[in-house]
Amino acid sequence: MLEQKAEEIRAGLSATRAEVVRRQDEPQDIGDCLQKSHDEWLFVNQNRIESELLREVEAALHRLEEGDYGICQSCQAPILEERLEAVPWASRCVRCQEAQPDMDLVE
Numbered sequence: 001m002l003e004q005k006a007e008e009i010r011a012g013l014s015a016t017r018a019e020v021v022r023r024q025d026e027p028q029d030i031g032d033c034l035q036k037s038h039d040e041w042l043f044v045n046q047n048r049i050e051s052e053l054l055r056e057v058e059a060a061l062h063r064l065e066e067g068d069y070g071i072c073q074s075c076q077a078p079i080l081e082e083r084l085e086a087v088p089w090a091s092r093c094v095r096c097q098e099a100q101p102d103m104d105l106v107e
Ligand SMILES: [Zn+2]
Pocket: 072, 073, 074, 075, 076, 077, 092, 093, 094, 095, 096, 097
């Protein structure tokens, strides 16, 4: 049962990871993006967020393999299932997240 759930999460995370990598590899029309400084900011920021997401997903996959997936990395409490459903790569519980919202940039 738990194994099956882990397999599901692994598949979901792998799909997210593949999607992020695919989008990063897509050729972008730099000319359009640089037309306005605001557009440029969006372009750079989008890439930054996707890199961050990729990092979070890779870390979650690693935790899955280590067997401490779903455990808050700050207080070691189990992360609520609803939270993991919404954010499968969540590394901290809601309480720690709310205490230091800056640590997780992507949710
Ligand atoms: Zn916590």
